[in-house]
Amino acid sequence: xxxxxxxxxxxxxxxxxxxxxxxxxxxxxxxxxxxxxxxxxxxxxxxxxxxxxxxxxxxxxxxxxxxxxxxxxxxxxxxxx
Numbered sequence: 001x002x003x004x005x006x007x008x009x010x011x012x013x014x015x016x017x018x019x020x021x022x023x024x025x026x027x028x029x030x031x032x033x034x035x036x037x038x039x040x041x042x043x044x045x046x047x048x049x050x051x052x053x054x055x056x057x058x059x060x061x062x063x064x065x066x067x068x069x070x071x072x073x074x075x076x077x078x079x080x081x
Contacts, residue, residue, distance in 0.1 A: 021049050031067070032060035045071060 014020075028046040033055055035041055040060055045051060051059075053073040064079055072078060 019046070019049060021046055021052075029066050031055075031063045034058040034060065047071060050074065 010020075022044050023046060024044050026046050026048070028044055030042045030044055031051075032040040032042055035058075043055070045055075047068055048070060050073050051067070051071050053076060056073050056076055056079075059067070059079075069078075
């Protein structure tokens with residue numbers, strides 16, 4: 001098995017059209033996500049990509065108003081709390 005550097009892997013994915021959902025060089029916002037132990041962590045999400053449904057279910061209620069329509073997962077209703 002050959003070793004491939006992480007940078008080469010990332011560059012190959014980027015050239016193939018993959019978009020990093022946590023890329024801070026594009027417009028987005030920090031959203032608090034609830035962890036299994038009850039605490040929250042902040043993650044950066046791009047405005048042009050939908051959130052993973054698992055992340056969407058665990059978004060802090062105060063951060064729901066930060067989400068844009070394009071960030072909602074497909075088939076998910078807009079939550080208010």
